[in-house]
Amino acid sequence: MKLPSAEARLSEGCEKSSSIKTLEMILKFFKAASLLQQPLEELIGECLANFLVADMMFPWAAGVAGKFGIPRLVFYGTSSFAFCVSDC
Secondary structure, three states: OOOOOHHHOOOOOOOOHHHOOOHHHHHHHHHHHHOOHHHHHHHHHHHOOOOEEEEOOOOOHHHHHHHHOOOEEEEOOOOHHHHHHHHO
């Protein structure tokens, strides 16, 4: 599944957060990420998934998992330590 950069008016090649340089680009990046929800729902519906592993940057994944009645595992790419620090 490719990030829908054009639909969010984000420059091509900005699929990684390290390529985001301005606040405007950050907003467009999150918009593009949110546009992945519909294609993900279609994919899960087609392949009849048993569970969903999603990065913490996709909070809407909880709703997708709930829609299909499957469990969701959250992946914290920044590490468990960073999660513990932010939780405290």
